[in-house]
Amino acid sequence: MNDRISRETIATDDIDPEFVDALVEAGADRIRTCIQCGTCSSVCPSGRRTAFRTRELMRKALLGLKDEVLSSPDLWLCATCLTCLERCPRQIKVTDVIIKMRNMAVDEGYMLPQHRKASQKLIESGHAVPLDEANREMRKDLGLKEVPPTTHDDSKALEETREIMRKTGFVRLIEGQEKEAT
Amino acid sequence: MTEGVTYSFFLGCVMPNRFPNIEKSIRTVMPQLGVTLEDLNGASCCPAPGVIRSFRESTWLALAIRNLALAEQAGHDLITGCNGCYGTFKEALAEVRTNPTKMKEVQEIFKELDINFTGKVDAKHIIEVIHEIGTENLGAKIKRPLNNLNVAVHYGCHLLKPSKNRPWEQTQRHTFLDELVEITGAKSIKYKDKYLCCGAGGGVRGGQVAVSVDIAKEKLDNMIEADVDCLVDVCSFCHLQFEASQPQLNKELGEKKYQIPVVYYTQLLGLALGMEPDELGLHKHVVNTQPVLDKIFA
Numbered sequence: 001m002n003d004r005i006s007r008e009t010i011a012t013d014d015i016d017p018e019f020v021d022a023l024v025e026a027g028a029d030r031i032r033t034c035i036q037c038g039t040c041s042s043v044c045p046s047g048r049r050t051a052f053r054t055r056e057l058m059r060k061a062l063l064g065l066k067d068e069v070l071s072s073p074d075l076w077l078c079a080t081c082l083t084c085l086e087r088c089p090r091q092i093k094v095t096d097v098i099i100k101m102r103n104m105a106v107d108e109g110y111m112l113p114q115h116r117k118a119s120q121k122l123i124e125s126g127h128a129v130p131l132d133e134a135n136r137e138m139r140k141d142l143g144l145k146e147v148p149p150t151t152h153d154d155s156k157a158l159e160e161t162r163e164i165m166r167k168t169g170f171v172r173l174i175e176g177q178e179k180e181a182t
Numbered sequence: 183m184t185e186g187v188t189y190s191f192f193l194g195c196v197m198p199n200r201f202p203n204i205e206k207s208i209r210t211v212m213p214q215l216g217v218t219l220e221d222l223n224g225a226s227c228c229p230a231p232g233v234i235r236s237f238r239e240s241t242w243l244a245l246a247i248r249n250l251a252l253a254e255q256a257g258h259d260l261i262t263g264c265n266g267c268y269g270t271f272k273e274a275l276a277e278v279r280t281n282p283t284k285m286k287e288v289q290e291i292f293k294e295l296d297i298n299f300t301g302k303v304d305a306k307h308i309i310e311v312i313h314e315i316g317t318e319n320l321g322a323k324i325k326r327p328l329n330n331l332n333v334a335v336h337y338g339c340h341l342l343k344p345s346k347n348r349p350w351e352q353t354q355r356h357t358f359l360d361e362l363v364e365i366t367g368a369k370s371i372k373y374k375d376k377y378l379c380c381g382a383g384g385g386v387r388g389g390q391v392a393v394s395v396d397i398a399k400e401k402l403d404n405m406i407e408a409d410v411d412c413l414v415d416v417c418s419f420c421h422l423q424f425e426a427s428q429p430q431l432n433k434e435l436g437e438k439k440y441q442i443p444v445v446y447y448t449q450l451l452g453l454a455l456g457m458e459p460d461e462l463g464l465h466k467h468v469v470n471t472q473p474v475l476d477k478i479f480a
Contacts, residue, residue, distance in 0.1 A: 045378060045379045045381065045397050045400075046386065046393060046397070048397075048400075049393060049396050049397070050393055076384075076385060076386070076389050076390060077386060077390060077393060078384050078386070079232075079339075079379050079381055079382070079383045079384040079386045079394070079397065080231065080232055080339070080340075080383045080384035081339040081343075081378075081379035081383065081384075082339055082340070082343035082344055083339075083343070083379070085343065085344055086343050086344065086345060086353070086354070093344075099235055099236055099239070100239075102236035102237070103236065103237070103238060103239055106236070106237050106238070111237075112385070112388075112389040114388045114389050115233045115236075115237070115385055115388055115389055118230070118233050118385075118388055119233065119234065119237060122226075122227055122229060122230075122234065126226035126227060127195040127199060127226065127227045128195055128227045128229065128230045128233060128234065129195035129196050129199050129200060129227075130195070130199060131198070131199040132199070135198075135199055135200060135202060138202050138203070138466055139198070139202045141466070142202055142203060142205075142206045142463055142466065143206070144198075144202055144205060144206060144209075148193055148198035148199070148202075148205075149193075149221040149222070149223045149224075149225075150193055150198065150223075150224070150225050150226065151224060151225070151226045152199075153223075154223060154224040156224070157223070157224030157225075157226070158226075160224075160248070160295055160297070161226045161245060161248065163294075163295060164241070164244045164245055164248060164291060164295070165241055165245070167244075167291050168238060168240045168241040168244055168291065169238065169240070169241070170237070170238050170241040173237065173238060174237075
């Protein structure tokens with residue numbers, strides 16, 4: 001035996017037995033029925049071109065490897081095409097499980113800067129993709145209202161959406177405690 | 183059954199703020215089909231099922247239900263031309279209808295804001311409403327058959343899935359959009375992996391753009407292989423993906439390989455109904471639509 005090879009590829013300390021419970025409680029009720037068949041990975045468009053393996057993610061979650069799952073950049077490679085959810089022979093709502101893992105990851109502070117930016121735009125304007133100058137012009141050229149009849153054109157409605165974002169903790173999540181307190 | 187019905191037109195973000203030409207074509211075509219669109223004043227982002235739902239589901243649900251509540255107050259069902267927004271509304275409605283605790287949580291948030299929501303509202307996709315009108319009725323309205331036009335149909339994902347919460351008869355290998363394309367006189371061309379994702383969703387375009395564009399590239403390569411004149415989509419986010427990815431791919435490649443015009447369904451239908459390209463915003467595309475128009479007006 002070669003002693004330089006660690007037999008403990010999964011450290012006991014890394015196992016959080018409550019992780020699966022938390023996922024189940026969040027609505028991923030069938031995740032425990034996973035048989036590791038790999039259907040999810042085989043139909044995944046992101047998995048075709050990256051090292052992202054949905055099956056691996058499910059297995060790690062079942063093992064309770066919470067930190068490894070939540071800190072993994074792979075978690076953000078799912079395009080939510082829902083093909084795995086559709087094909088899973090155990091009818092696990094795989095995409096929903098990934099969304100729930102992402103919610104937990106964000107709560108732990110794992111957040112891609114581009115996603116934070118889109119979220120900031122949502123808080124500022126009510127839209128993750130807000131109107132810009134070029135498109136104001138294009139709207140006019142097309143004979144449409146220059147500003148669409150959305151929160152862009154209604155400050156009361158915008159404030160209402162912000163209040164919802166404050167009440168559900170979204171503003172704090174994106175902008176941090178300090179900013180909201182000011 | 184859909185004729186004479188009024189819907190609250192939910193715009194979302196990408197359509198009014200990046201591709202108003204799609205909005206223009208919907209506003210021009212739908213009344214011609216007997217469908218009245220009323221503005222949904224004060225609507226916000228759906229919000230995005232990729233980033234926002236991934237960040238905080240409770241925020242996503244409450245904002246989605248607020249948009250639905252606006253339509254409910256207006257007394258109409260909501261209509262959207264984006265698969266992502268459609269997915270958000272279908273899933274949000276299912277969530278509050280099957281889970282009373284979620285409904286209560288949302289109503290608790292709404293209480294102080296004076297928003298009323300009972301759940302007596304539905305969300306529909308533009309293409310769902312057009313499909314309800316029926317190919318026969320639509321066929322009777324065609325004035326300019328788009329003969330000889332070879333089209334790659336792109337359904338997108340959230341229009342079709344999860345199939346348990348979608349109105350389509352089939353759960354896979356759908357044909358309704360191909361049929362709606364073919365009533366215009368155009369031909370829906372078979373191509374590899376027609377039902378594959380465009381690659382934009384789930385926050386992948388925002389967060390991992392190289393992977394996202396590579397998925398779009400695979401679809402575009404398959405379309406080029408099938409020698410199509412254009413692609414037809416029904417989602418403003420897929421539309422953004424195909425419009426934005428092609429110049430990007432050409433730049434990386436150093437040659438103009440990717441030049442497939444990206445046409446939204448109501449633009450295609452509008453042409454067949456006899457409308458002018460400018461009325462449908464076809465002069466405002468990223469990828470030049472002139473080759474399509476040349477073929478139609480030849």
